[in-house]
Amino acid sequence: VMVKNVPVKCGQRRLLRQFLGAGFQGKLDFIYLPMDPRSRSSRGFAFVNLTTVESAHQFY
Numbered sequence: 001v002m003v004k005n006v007p008v009k010c011g012q013r014r015l016l017r018q019f020l021g022a023g024f025q026g027k028l029d030f031i032y033l034p035m036d037p038r039s040r041s042s043r044g045f046a047f048v049n050l051t052t053v054e055s056a057h058q059f060y
Helices: 012-024 054-057
Strands: 002-004 028-030 045-050
Touching: 012 028, 012 045, 012 054, 045 054
Parallel strands: none
Antiparallel strands: 002 045, 028 045
C-alpha cells in the first residue's frame, strides 16, 4: 500500500510507531520510506506491506 503525505521530517521508526499505535502490530511486515540522500529527509511517501487482505482493508 502506498502512503502519501508523510511528513518529510518523519523517519522510518516514527512511521512504524504510528502504525503500531494505530493497531497494526502483527499486521504489517515491511515499510519502505524513500529518503533524499542530500537532505536526509523523507520524500513524502512510503510503501507498507500488510500481511492479509483484511489488514489492507482495515488500513484504509
